[in-house]
Amino acid sequence: MRPIFQFVDGDTSVHRLDPRTKILWLGIVTILAILIQRPDLLLALFFLTLVPLVISRVPMHQLRLILFFYTFIFIGTTISQGFFYQPLTGPPPDVLFWLIPPDTPLLGAFTGGVSFTLQGALYGFIQGFRILSMLNASVTLVMTTPVNRIMAGLRELRLPFTFMFMLTTAVRFVPTIIEEYRTIANALKVRGVAKNPLRLVQYSMSPLILNSVRRCSQLALAAESRAFGSLAERTYYTSVKFGTGDRVSWTCIGISSVLLVWLSLAG
Amino acid sequence: MITLENLEFTYFGAEEPSLKNINLSVKEGEFVVLAGPSGCGKSTLCLCLNGIIPHLLKGRMEGRVLVNGRDTRDLTIPELSRDVGLVFQNPDNQIFALTVDEDIAFGPENLGLPRPAMEERVVKALSETRMEPFRKKFVYNLSGGQKQRTAIAGILAMNPGVLVFDEPTADLDPRGTSEVLETIRRLNRDEGRTVVIVEHKIRQVLPLCDRILWMEGGRIVSEHEPGDPLPPLLARGYTRGDGPADRRAAAGQTAIRIQDVSFSYQDGTEVLKGVDLTVGEGELLAIIGENGSGKSTLAMHLNGLLKPKRGNVVIWDKNTRDTKPGQMASLVGYLFQNPDHQIFSESVYNEVAIGLKHAGLSTKNRDRVVHEALKAVDLGGYADRDPNTLSRGERQRLAVATVLALNPRVIVFDEPTTGQDAAHILDIMRYIEDINRQGRTVVMITHDMDLAWSYADRIVVMAGGRVIHDAPVSDTSVSVPEIFRCPSKSQSISVNGVLEEVVQ
DSSP: OOOSSOOOOOOSHHHHSOHHHHHHHHHHHHHHHHHOOOHHHHHHHHHHHHHHHHHTTOOHHHHHHHHHHHHHHHHHHHHHHHHHOOOSSSSOOOEEEEEEOTTSTTHHHHHSOEEEEHHHHHHHHHHHHHHHHHHHHHHHHHHHSOHHHHHHHHHHTTOOHHHHHHHHHHHHHHHHHHHHHHHHHHHHHHTTOOOSHHHHHHHHHHHHHHHHHHHHHHHHHHHHHTTTTOSSOOOOSOOOOOOHHHHHHHHHHHHHHHHHHHHHHHO | OEEEEEEEEEETTOSSOSEEEEEEEEOTTOEEEEEOSTTSSHHHHHHHHTTHHHHTSOEEEEEEEEETTEEGGGSOHHHHTTTEEEEOSOGGGSOOSSBHHHHHTHHHHHTTOOHHHHHHHHHHHHHHTTOGGGTTOBGGGSOHHHHHHHHHHHHHTTOOSEEEEESTTTTOOHHHHHHHHHHHHHHHHTTOOEEEEEOSOHHHHGGGOSEEEEEETTEEEEEEOTTSOOOGGGOOOOOOSSOHHHHHTTOOSEEEEEEEEEEEOTTOOEEEEEEEEEEETTOEEEEEEOTTSSHHHHHHHHTTSSOOSEEEEEETTEEGGGSOGGGGTTTEEEEOSOGGGSOOOSSHHHHHHHHHHHTTOOHHHHHHHHHHHHHHTTOGGGTTSOGGGSOHHHHHHHHHHHHHTTOOSEEEEESTTTTOOHHHHHHHHHHHHHHHHTTOEEEEEOSOHHHHHHHOSEEEEEETTEEEEEEETTOOSSOOOGGGSOHHHHOTTOOTTHHHHHHO
16 A cells, blocks of 8 residues: 655655755644634634645645545544533533433443534534644645655754664665565465454564564664764765745745734734 | 684684684685585674674684784774675665665765765766666665665775675575676776675676685685686585476366466556466476566465456465455465564464464364474474574474465465575475475475476466466477576586585
C-alpha cells in the first residue's frame, strides 16, 4: 500500500520555499488551532491553510484521497462529540436520539443514558476544522518538500546533529523495515501460524527486533569506516536558502496570524 | 601499501583466535582476492585493514598491521579511512542518507571538508561508479547493484588508496554482480587503486585479479595466480547424485498448473503478464531471471500469498483463489531466502511444533513429527536450543524442518543459497535433492545459473513478467539469453564435481 501523503515533485512557488518556512508555518498553525475558540475564526484558519495547498497544485488522485480522509475526520469528530458533548454551563443540549435510553436496565443506570445531541454534533463539526487546519499545514510540508530537504531545514533550525542523524537514519530505514515486516508476515501466513492480525504482530516482533539489532551493529561499523565521530568540525553538503518567496510568505503569515489572534482576543 | 606481520586476533570472549600468524604484503595497484569457507577469518582480516580491529571491536591482537608504513594501532579510524575504504556485503546497512549524492557526501561531511571540495569529490565518485544518472534519486528506489555502487562511491569520496570489499556481490542478482565487479575492475585498472576483495564468486573475479589467497581456520594456507592451473579448491562447480534426465522419468501427474496468470500491484505495476506453466509431480524446477522479472511474484502465487488478477493457479486439485495461504501450508511449503525472517520461537522444538499445533495435530503426534523433522535436517540434538544461538546454516536447516514437518507435496525455495559459501551450498543442495528424491515437487528460485543448470530438471527463465524460456536442461536445441546460460559450461576453469570431493 502506498502512503496517502508523500512528496509530489513539482515546481510551484510553494515547492520552492525554504523548508524552514513550511516547518514554522506548521508550528504557527498548530498554535493558532489550539488557541482559537471561535467557530468562524477556526473556519477562517482552515481556509487560510488551504491556500498554499491549492497553490502547490496537488494532483487530482492525491486530492481525492485527502478529501476522503478529511470526510472521515469530520464524521469521526461529529459523531464522537454528538455523543459525548457535555456543556459545563447553560441549558442542556437538544437530544436528537438516544443510543442507550436512561431507563435501559443496568446499562441505563450505569451510564445515565447516552444521547446524540444537536449542539454536540455541531461542536464536533467545528472541532474538525481545528484538526484539518493542522493537517493542511502538515500536508503542505510533506507533499511539497522531499524528506532530505525537511531534514536540512530542521538542521538549520539548530536541532542537534546527533538527533538529526538518528531521525534521518530512522526515516531512511522505514521502507526497509516495512519490507522486512511484510516478508516476516508472509512467512507466518504460509505456515498457517498467524491466523489473526494480533498474533501476526506478536510473532513478527522477535525477528524484526533481532534483525534490527544486527543491522545496527553493522551500521555502526560502516559509519565508523566513513569517519563518523571524527574530531573535525562537521560540514554539510545540502543547504537551504531563504529567498524572496519566503519573505513574501512570512509577511502574509505574520499579518494573518496577528489578525486572527487579535480577533480571537476581541471575542 | 599494506603489510601484515605475524597478525593474530582473538575476539573478546572467544577461546580460539580468528586469525593466526598472518603474514601478507599487498603492493600498490594490486588486486588480491581472499577466498575460503565461512568462518575462516576473511571478514576479520578485512576489519583489521581499516582499523575497526583493534579500535572498535575488542579482543587480543598480536603482530602488526601497517598501512603506508604506519601501524594501525597508532592511527584513529577516521585517519585510516583516508587510506583504506571498506565496503560491506549488504548495501542497505551502509547507506545513511536519503539520496545518492547526500550519502556519497556523508564521509567528506564527517571529515569537515568545505562544500566546494565536497562537491568535487561527489562528482568524481559518481563518475567513477557510473552513478551520475541516479545522483538525486532516493536510495530506496535503487536496485541492489545501484545501492552497492552508491556504497562504493561513498567510500571513494573518502579518497582512499586501498579499497577493501567484504563479499560486495553476495546479495546481488547476475546483472548487479557484473555492474559491481565491472566498477571494481575499473577502479583497479584505470584508477590504479589497490583492491582486496572477499568473494565467493571466484570464477567471475578470477579474470580481474593478480592473486588469490585461500584461507582456512584463520590462516592463509595457499596462494594462487590466475595463470596457474586452478587448484581444485577454488574451482566452483556442482554435481548432483543422479542425472536430471534419469530423474525426470519419475515425473507423473501434474502438481502445479498455472494458466494465463496476470498480476499487478496496487500502484498499477504489472508484474506477471499471462504466464502459463505446468510442473509435474516430483520435478525439480528452477526459475531464473533478473530482479523484477516476476519470478518471486510467481512463486508467491503457488501458496496463495498472492492471488492472480487474471487466470488460475491450481496445485493438485486446489485452486489458490479459493484458499487462504495458511490452508495451503500442508500442500505447499515455502522457504524464504533469509532464515531470520522465518524463525519466531524461543526454542528449536517450539519453532517446528508451532505450525503443527495450528494444523491441529495432537500433542503426542506433534512430538513425534517434530523429532522426525529435526532428525531429517541433522538438528536432532538441538531441540532445546534457542534458534538464535545456531549458525546461519543451522538456522536455514531449521527453517527447512518447519516446512518438512507439515509434509507438503510441493516445496518452493526462494534463493536458498544466497550468501553461502561453496561447502554450505552443497549441504543445502543435498537436502533439496533428498527432499526431491522422496517424491516431492521442488520449485527453486535462484540467481545462480550454475546451480540451476546443475541441479534442476527443467529451467524456466522469466523476463518482464513473462516466461521467455521453458525447457529441460538436457534440451540444447533451445537458445537461452547469454546472461542466463550456465557459466561453467562456457568457461574452461570449472571443474565439476571436484569441490564435492574436497568437501567430503
